[in-house]
Structures are given as structure tokens and as C-alpha cells.
Amino acid sequence: MTGTLSLHAQILATALALGLLVLILEMVRRQRIQERYAVLWVGVLVFLLVLTVIPAALPFLAHLVGIHNYTAALLAAISIIELILLVNLTSKSSMTDEQLIRVQQEIALIRMQVDAENPKLNHETASVQTGIIPPTRDAASADGTDPV
Amino acid sequence: MVTLGPHTSKTLIFIPAWNEEDAITNVVHELRQEFPGVDVLVIDDGSTDNTAERAKAAGALVASHPSNLGIGPARRTGYMFAAREGYTRIAHCDADGQHTPAGIRTVLAAIEKDECDLAVGSRFLSPASDDEPLVYVPSPMRNIGIIVFRRLVSSVTKQRFTDCTSGLYAANLRVILQFANGPTNIDYPELQNIVRTVRNGLRVREYPTVMRERIAGSSSITPLKTFFYVFNGIVSIYAAALRQREEIRTIDG
Numbered sequence: 001m002t003g004t005l006s007l008h009a010q011i012l013a014t015a016l017a018l019g020l021l022v023l024i025l026e027m028v029r030r031q032r033i034q035e036r037y038a039v040l041w042v043g044v045l046v047f048l049l050v051l052t053v054i055p056a057a058l059p060f061l062a063h064l065v066g067i068h069n070y071t072a073a074l075l076a077a078i079s080i081i082e083l084i085l086l087v088n089l090t091s092k093s094s095m096t097d098e099q100l101i102r103v104q105q106e107i108a109l110i111r112m113q114v115d116a117e118n119p120k121l122n123h124e125t126a127s128v129q130t131g132i133i134p135p136t137r138d139a140a141s142a143d144g145t146d147p148v
Numbered sequence: 149m150v151t152l153g154p155h156t157s158k159t160l161i162f163i164p165a166w167n168e169e170d171a172i173t174n175v176v177h178e179l180r181q182e183f184p185g186v187d188v189l190v191i192d193d194g195s196t197d198n199t200a201e202r203a204k205a206a207g208a209l210v211a212s213h214p215s216n217l218g219i220g221p222a223r224r225t226g227y228m229f230a231a232r233e234g235y236t237r238i239a240h241c242d243a244d245g246q247h248t249p250a251g252i253r254t255v256l257a258a259i260e261k262d263e264c265d266l267a268v269g270s271r272f273l274s275p276a277s278d279d280e281p282l283v284y285v286p287s288p289m290r291n292i293g294i295i296v297f298r299r300l301v302s303s304v305t306k307q308r309f310t311d312c313t314s315g316l317y318a319a320n321l322r323v324i325l326q327f328a329n330g331p332t333n334i335d336y337p338e339l340q341n342i343v344r345t346v347r348n349g350l351r352v353r354e355y356p357t358v359m360r361e362r363i364a365g366s367s368s369i370t371p372l373k374t375f376f377y378v379f380n381g382i383v384s385i386y387a388a389a390l391r392q393r394e395e396i397r398t399i400d401g
Contacts, residue, residue: 104215105221105224105225
């Protein structure tokens with residue numbers, strides 16, 4: 001089990017990496033993935049393509065890190081790459097979270113000021129305009145006060 | 149900066165609230181009665197009930213998040229408002245009516261007397277007087293977290309703390325500026341707040357306060373969340389302990 005990839009496996013792996021690369025580039029073209037986030041993916045896939053297209057590359061790298069089973073080396077490489085991508089994704093998601101939170105905090109504070117300056121502009125009209133705020137339910141009937 | 153009406157006082161009491169329509173009216177009424185001249189702000193954290201309307205009707209200022217952001221960001225909105233509107237002292241408490249006006253007065257008085265920069269209302273320090281009838285007894289699950297965090301925070305800060313998850317604070321301008329800026333733990337900000345404040349060289353002190361039973365609703369910490377709670381807490385304590393110190397600048401230093 002320590003030989004190089006069979007031709008069959010090599011063709012399959014190359015096709016898979018190439019297919020994914022095309023998919024990523026197509027998603028960038030359609031603006032489903034932003035360029036800045038696609039860079040890591042394209043780099044990873046080009047690396048995988050090199051491994052599959054040049055049969056000597058995998059044994060070379062495997063010996064370099066001291067793994068003699070090439071299949072295991074390939075799987076290990078892919079696992080590590082996936083972990084890096086996932087950590088990257090979690091980090092991006094956390095940063096996006098913080099940005100969204102800050103934006104909503106600003107909206108809350110700005111809306112306070114707008115409401116204070118324009119008492120007529122109530123939350124119903126605000127919700128129609130932005131579409132974010134859920135409409136208030138039976139505010140007037142629930143406690144006998146006007147929601148404005 | 150546009151100001152929201154005349155500010156006769158420089159003290160703000162703010163209350164983060166998420167779907168607390170059953171309790172919020174009483175809480176706001178009580179605060180307005182007990183602290184005349186002090187502004188009361190309710191941060192409606194994306195409530196889907198009538199929390200915002202009732203708070204407004206009860207006479208509070210209301211800031212409404214478009215969606216539910218969590219207790220950490222909700223408190224930060226309070227600190228941001230205080231910083232921008234020129235308040236020099238704040239207190240914040242929970243929206244469920246657990247914190248008594250006496251407790252709020254205790255922590256606010258500590259700030260007024262400049263005994264510390266951040267005054268934390270502790271449920272576990274023995275109270276100064278025995279005439280408060282109800283004593284807080286945590287559930288066993290919650291107790292685990294409380295004991296673990298008490299030890300961790302005390303060891304990291306090298307200062308003894310008894311109640312690291314208290315929702316009752318009073319703070320001066322330095323702490324207002326600190327919490328208005330920078331990161332906040334979304335789910336359980338209290339632990340990090342204490343560690344962060346001590347690390348930044350500010351004075352944190354606990355004061356005995358008594359808690360009431362909740363007026364309405366149920367606690368947001370359920371037994372199922374305890375594991376997440378403990379791990380999140382441990383990570384956040386060490387994150388706060390290992391972060392760079394922040395420089396807190398006020399105009400008067």
C-alpha cells in the first residue's frame with residue numbers, strides 16, 4: 001500500500017481538484033464567493049492539483065514529513081487543509097458577527113435620536129422602511145397605551 | 149451629537165431586556181420612583197413581544213436592537229449610549245426585577261463616593277443588614293458554574309470575588325468608556341468584564357446585595373446550557389487575562 005497512486009486514482013483525484021477549482025472560480029465570477037475568500041481555496045486546490053498531476057510530488061512531500069504511506073500522507077494533507085479552511089471560516093464568521101452587532105447597535109442608537117426628533121415616525125413606519133424590525137403586536141390593545 | 153432631551157442628571161440606569169413585557173413595566177416604574185431625576189434606559193434586545201412599548205409607556209428611554217444580539221452586546225449598547233450622551237455614572241440591572249432599588253443604591257453610592265471604578269452587586273457577600281427577607285439560593289447546576297468561576301476569576305485577578313456572574317453593576321466614566329469600546333463576550337460577559345477591568349488597572353469591588361424572586365419569565369440559563377456556559381466562561385476568563393491591556397482615557401485623566 002505504499003506505492004504511488006494508481007493511474008485510475010490519479011485521474012479521479014485530478015478531475016476532482018480541477019472540478020472544484022472551476023466551481024470556485026465560477027462562484028467568484030457569479031459573486032457567490034468574494035475574491036478575498038477565494039484566494040485560500042484557489043491556493044489549496046492548485047496545491048492539490050500539483051500533487052495529483054505530478055506523480056513524484058506526493059512521495060517527495062511524504063518523505064519530507066516522514067510518512068511512508070502516500071495515501072495516508074494525502075489524507076493527512078487534506079485533513080489539515082480542511083482544518084485550516086474551517087478555522088479561517090469560523091474566524092471570518094466571528095468578525096462578521098461583531099460587525100453585524102456593531103451595525104445593529106448603531107441602528108438602535110440612531111433610531112432613538114430619529115424618534116426623539118420626529119415623534120410622528122413610529123416603529124411601524126420604520127419597520128416598513130427597513131423590513132428588519134418585526135411589526136409590534138397589539139401594542140395598543142395589550143396595555144392600553146399608544147405605541148407611538 | 150444630538151442630545152435626547154435635557155439631562156438634569158449625569159447618572160443613567162440601564163436595563164437590557166429581551167421579551168420581558170411582563171416584568172418591565174414594574175421595573176421601570178420602581179426605578180423612576182426610587183431614583184427621581186435619574187434617566188432610565190431600556191435596551192430592547194430584539195424582543196418579539198411588547199417590551200419596548202411598555203418600557204416607553206412606563207417612562208424609560210428605549211433603544212431597540214433590530215434583532216436579538218445577546219446580553220453582552222445589549223449591555224454594551226447601554227455603555228455606548230452613556231458614553232455618547234455624557235453620563236458620568238451608570239448602574240445596570242436585570243429586567244426581571246431580581247435586583248432591588250436598595251441594591252442599586254448600594255453600588256451607585258460606592259461610585260459616588262469613588263470607592264472603586266466598578267461596583268459589583270454580590271449575592272453571596274453577607275448583607276449589611278438583616279431586614280431584607282429574601283436570600284438568593286442558586287440551583288445546583290448553576291452553583292457549579294458559580295463556584296468554578298469564583299475560583300478562576302479570583303486566581304486570575306489575584307483578588308477575592310464571590311459573585312462573578314452578577315448582573316448588577318455601577319460604574320464611573322472610566323469603566324463606561326472601557327465597556328463602550330472593544331470586544332464583549334456575547335453570551336456571558338460578566339466574567340470577562342471583571343477580569344478585563346482589573347487587568348486594565350481599574351478598581352473593582354463587590355458589595356453585598358440581596359436579590360428578589362423573578363417577577364416573571366424564566367432564567368435564560370438552563371441546565372442544558374451549563375456545559376456550554378462553563379467552557380465559554382473558562383475560555384473567556386483566560387482570553388481576557390491574556391489580552392493586551394487597554395488604555396482608558398478620560399478628558400480629566
